[in-house]
Amino acid sequence: MEKVGIGVGEALTRDYEAPRDLPLVYLLSAGYDGRREKAFLNLYDPESGRMYLWYDNTGHLPYCLSKEPVEELRKNRRLLEYPGFLRLERERRFDALRDEWIEVTKIVASNPLAIGGEGRGGIRNLLETWESRIIYYQNYIFDRQLNPGMPYRVVDGRLEPLGYELPPEVASQMEDLFKDEEPALREYMREWAILLQCPVPRLRRVAVDIEVYQPVATRIPDPRTAEQPVIAVSFVGSDGLRRVLLLKEGAGEDPKIRGVEVRGYESERDLLAEAFRVLDDYPIVLSFNGDDFDLRYLRKRAQNLGFNAEEIPITVGRRATSLRHGVHIDLYRFFLNRSIQVYAFGNRYREFTLQEVASTILGRGKVALEEGVSELPYEKLAEYCLRDAELTYELTSFSDDLVMKLIIALSRISKMTVEDVTRHGVSRWILSLMRYEHRRRGMLIPNSEDILRVKGVTATRAVIKGRKYKGAIVRSPKPGVHFNVTVLDFASLYPSIIRNWNLSYETILCPHPECRDNLVPGTPHWVCRKRRGLSSLIIGSLRDLRVKWYKPLSRDKTLPEGERAWYNVVQSALKVFLNASYGVFGSEAFPLYCPPVAESTAAVGRYAMTKTMEEAESLGIEVIYGDTDSVFLKDPSEEQIEKLMRWTEEELGIDFDVDKVYRYVVFSRRKKNYLGVYPDGSVDVKGLTGKKRHVPPLLKEAFLRLTQILSGVKAPEDLERAKEEIRDLVESVYLKLKNREFDLREVSFNVMLGQSLSGYETNPQHVKAAKLLRDQGVKLGAGEVISYVVTRDSVGVKPIQLASKRDVAVGKYIEYLRSMFEQLLDALGLSFDELVGRPRETTLDRFFRQR
């Protein structure tokens, strides 16, 4: 999110400028004002619910670093004459790769573009530089060691941290809990705890949604041209505001909706002016895809209608569409984040539309429409538009503002502004945090090439072609039905390894000869014994805090509901960071990419797993399966479990806990595929085709019923009855298919397009179907889900929109059913064909032949 060079009118910002004194404000965002040539901060005042802009008054300037001495750089005319170049300063930095302090030269400039903006300009393209790719306002945050999301005050114009301290009882409890840890780790945990215990204020905010007139119902309005009028704008605020602005023809009465303020406008210009007034009024604006649509459209439309620049409070950047004074959170971008989807929301939503996210998280969706928005009567249009704003707001307000709190927690950990943290992925969050810590300790932030020069090597071979190093091990499951299964797993395995083995880009393959014998098992890599690695310290402290403090507290029923909920937010935020902390070091896109760190982490993981499984077996426990960090034990005794846990704790130093207990587990020969039934009869399905998203609903439904039958099995002798039920089930699905008693939706595969249609080298089924749709003029892009049925014609597929029931190759679907069921029936000693039964075999045979 760049606010560089926007040129905000001075008069317009004056109303929002922070006064000389503010007793309590929260730092939410930051930017650069190109007109004033200053960094600014967005300070939220919870008392008034206003946002203030505070402009830097410390004289901070943009800069980058060079390893050439000042005298040498003085000879560089192009540098000295570069527009915006100011001066050179000698400084010291700690070069962690070489483990020594070095002299560097600080190249100071008058504005960030002089260091380097988009394109090839900037000092950073004249010579080799360090720290020149950090966006200026982040640099400002790092240098001043500011903490986004935390409370501050303004005293006589100066910005000061409010100095939140841990409540004494919390401080002493933590001290006690972590008293045996090394001091550096303890200090980090104390600092994290301050950030994470500090209360989050209520955040005054408004959700916005717009509707645009569409002459052709299927054409999506283009915000680059904004040719059509805005016909509705709705707002839903945390202060109870519920307002719809409607564009009307004629001066008739405004539609009445209970509890909603509906205002009709004959002039679109007046409507937009009022919309801008509301947007200006709130410190935080929420949208769903406002970056690419709503706010962008409003801005362009206003320009078309002749608004001058100062009247439009919206600015369009490369990464985001932002507001002049407030903070814009685009929830689409936030929910699109894979880590948020998977770790914070447990994969509950599978697509990224407002309809999907809202209906799965809130249990309420959009207003269903039969016609396009342009044909709707005013009242219906208002209702439709309002609902979208309501859903958008509620996505941040449900469960006592859970999402807002999560965003603030993520912002505090990552040191990123609220606007940035909601728009970037977890690798940026970790990068930001790492840079902040480098700056704090006077460490030079290395360039990627610096790390790779010495540490670009890996020594293991991946199982999968094209991968860079060997990953986790998966033990083949023992096929069959196993009763009384206990699953144990390592708590945060990889972060624990990074912590215990001191893994970090500077400590792996360190320069000290005396560390060379400190080898990582299964690799030729050695690790430093002399110095604590930065990422080891950061990840280790976050791990300890989550495992030993926040996770237990989030489950502590003796705590008040609200407090527990906050602990749960924090532990989920930490989980997101920890889960990605190993992977980033193996990702070329990560600026601190260090393959031997990732490789070593995985290698120690394999070592821990192998040793643990061996130990379990030597204790007489049967290990029936294991994947990465978990082992499945068949009917172990309390004592055996106890012994194994003690062994891992002592020998490996990693917590090894009971994760779950199954009444029984069904394994086929397939890895990452099983069905477990808990003592209460609930079913846990992993990896089986029947639970995959793309499978047709009719088959999914059949699979669900199969699992329900299995959940009723309490002992081996129940299998006979289950067999009968499965037979009936198969028969009923078979008949349903054969008699074509389904609608197309029920037999459609739903597969996501991973790339744009032009990007495919091959022609898989969903792409074929998509191309047929494209030929009909339907626009399709990456991320969209194609629904298609398998057909009898030579193409083999048809998109659901173009298919009829006649087209469906029902025989194919019987084959899918068989394949899906066999994943479980194999293991139960049942055969699909036998279940279907000899008497019916001839029918089936005929059936397959005729398809």
Added chain:
DNA sequence: GCGGACTGCTTACCT
């Protein structure tokens, strides 16, 4: 010309 073995691509999943 045909079919089976094989490889590679793609998606969706597991940890």
Added chain:
DNA sequence: ACAGGTAAGCAGTCCGCG
């Protein structure tokens, strides 16, 4: 722009057989 490992299904190629 976190990682690697696994399964399933399909498309396309190669090769031996007749």
